[in-house]
Amino acid sequence: MSTGIRAQIAALGASLFHRKLTFGRTGNLSVRHGELILVTPTGASLGDLDPDALAVIDADGRHVDGPRPSKEAFLHAAVYRARPGAGAVVHLHSTHAVAVSCLADVDPADVLPPLTAYYAMRVGTLPLLPYHAPGDPALGPLAEDTARRHHAMLLANHGPVVAGADLAAAADAVEELEETARLHLLLRGHATRPLTPEQAAALRPAETR
Numbered sequence: 001m002s003t004g005i006r007a008q009i010a011a012l013g014a015s016l017f018h019r020k021l022t023f024g025r026t027g028n029l030s031v032r033h034g035e036l037i038l039v040t041p042t043g044a045s046l047g048d049l050d051p052d053a054l055a056v057i058d059a060d061g062r063h064v065d066g067p068r069p070s071k072e073a074f075l076h077a078a079v080y081r082a083r084p085g086a087g088a089v090v091h092l093h094s095t096h097a098v099a100v101s102c103l104a105d106v107d108p109a110d111v112l113p114p115l116t117a118y119y120a121m122r123v124g125t126l127p128l129l130p131y132h133a134p135g136d137p138a139l140g141p142l143a144e145d146t147a148r149r150h151h152a153m154l155l156a157n158h159g160p161v162v163a164g165a166d167l168a169a170a171a172d173a174v175e176e177l178e179e180t181a182r183l184h185l186l187l188r189g190h191a192t193r194p195l196t197p198e199q200a201a202a203l204r205p206a207e208t209r
C-alpha cells in the first residue's frame with residue numbers, strides 16, 4: 001500500500017507526539033485506501049512509528065495484513081462505514097480534551113461551547129460517548145451511529161476521535177478540539193461569551209453539512 005500514505009502517518013504521529021498531543025503508547029491513526037484501511041499497530045508510540053510496520057484492516061475491522069492493529073481498529077472501521085467521505089481518523093489522549101471528558105457537568109450532546117470561529121469551523125458539535133474500556137467492541141455500534149451525524153466525538157474518561165477528509169483535516173480538527181478544551185478549562189469560573197447559535201451555524205464544518 002502507498003509508501004506516501006505510510007510516510008504521512010508516521011510523520012503526523014511524530015508531530016503529534018513531540019508536541020505532547022498524546023503520550024506514551026497512546027493514540028492511534030488510520031487512513032482509508034480504497035476498500036482497505038491502514039492503521040497504527042497496537043502498543044506503538046505515535047512518536048516512533050515505522051512506516052513499513054503499519055497494520056491493514058478491512059471495512060469490518062478485520063486484520064488483513066501487517067502487525068496486530070490498534071485495539072481501536074473496530075472504532076476506526078465503524079467511523080469509515082458511517083462516513084463515506086472520511087479519509088482519515090485520529091484518536092488521541094490530548095490532556096485538555098481528556099480532562100473535559102472526565103467532567104461531570106457537561107451536556108453529552110455537545111460537550112464544548114463554540115468559543116471561537118475556528119472551533120465552530122473545524123469541530124462544530126462534540127457529543128460525549130459513554131465510558132467503555134479501551135478496545136471494548138460494544139462501543140462500535142454507538143460510534144458508528146454517532147459518526148453518521150458527527151465527524152468528531154469525545155469518549156468519556158478517554159479522549160477524542162476525529163475523522164477528516166484526509167489526515168491533515170483530521171489533525172486540524174483534533175488540534176482545534178484540544179485547544180478549545182484548554183480554553184474552556186482556563187475560562188471555568190469566568191463569565192464567557194461564546195458564539196451565538198446563529199454565528200456558529202454559519203461556520204458549520206463542511207463535513208457535517
Ligand SMILES: O=C(O)[C@@H](O)C(=O)COP(=O)(O)O
Binds near residue numbers: 027093135
Ligand atoms: O486507550 C487505549 O488503550 C487506546 O485507545 C489507545 O489509545 C492505544 O491503543 P493501541 O492503539 O491499541 O495501542
Ligand SMILES: [Zn+2]
Binds near residue numbers: 091134158159
Ligand atoms: Zn485511547
